[in-house]
Amino acid sequence: MKDLEHQLKNPVWHSLKETHKKFVIEFNRVQFYKPDVCNFAAFYDDTKTAKAANEYTNSSDDFFFVSENQTPIVDGINVVLEKKTDGCQMVLNKLVDIEITEDIVLLDETFIDEIYDLVWLVMPGYYKKRTFEMGNYYGILKDGKLVSIAGQRMQTNLFIEISAVVTHPDYTGKGLARQLIVHNTKEILKENKTPILHTNKGNLAIPLYEKLGYKLTRDMNWWLYRKV
Known part of the structure; x- marks a missing residue:
């Protein structure tokens, strides 16, 4: 468990060292995802981030x-802070099972555009089309239309992060996200990995995650930088 705790303190770094190493771009011992996959970066030595940031913004x-x-x-001068989001990490403590009444499907490449459009409708600003390649995505369809999803993002040999939990505004309040989170959690547990997720502090969804067995574990802050 010590190894897991170590990884969870810097999940982007360890994802790029293990499961997602094919997506890594490294400058000066600072690790970035390829910009068409994900716009996250991680470091241990903050004295190296300035030079690395300048290098990375040649492509993003x-x-x-x-x-x-x-x-x-x-x-x-070349890179400035646009905003800082105070986030938090949640880790599954004990799954609280619920009845799955919806037909949940594993989404394949034919859904890439629909996933992208749905995420940007509900939660714009970070999702790339190739983010789909980071992990499995599960969805619920109504009348042939994708209306709710829950995907997987950062991951290592020890954990998988649930992400992109979004529901079309016309279909909220029906418990779709709750069922997708539980289904995704069970799929991660089948791989003998720990399910985690990240969200903003104060997010109204936190009580839902807690009811499903997740607990708040630590801060995880998101510093958005932009090229000048």
């Missing part, structure tokens, strides 16, 4: 440094 206009308690350094 913006990115997030993700950190539990370190503050990245940038030069403020």
